[in-house]
Amino acid sequence: MSESKSGRGALVTGGIAAVLAFACCLGPLVLVVLGFSGAWIGNLTVLEPYRPIFIGAALIALFFAWRSIFRPAHACKPGDVCAAPQVRTAYKIAFWIVAALVLVALVFPYVPPLFY
Helix, strand or coil, X not given: CCHHHHCHHHHHHHHHHHHHHHHCCHHHHHHHHCCCCCHHHHHHHHHHHHHHHHHHHHHHHHHHHHHHHCCCHHHCCCXXXXXXXXXXXXXXXXXXXXXXXXXXXXXXXXXXXXXX
């Protein structure tokens, strides 16, 4: 089964890009909330200039994953992994989790100013 048919590669790429997109902003906040501290946390803002690139990569990867995951089941051959209902359900759940990560990456910079 090729990666292009299952959508797994695009889904993983989208997830990694989404995590990198909010690593500059949400990463330090999460680390401080978890009890980690130190001056090194401020170095995570180095990724801020690359945030639009990561978000763009995540959106493009999500598009390709969506195209592969949400196609009709009859487009898969009977022996392919994408034809199994359990696999299709797992991919759909993973897709929506990654989509939520991308949404957080898109919205997070605009939310903190509302609280101060």
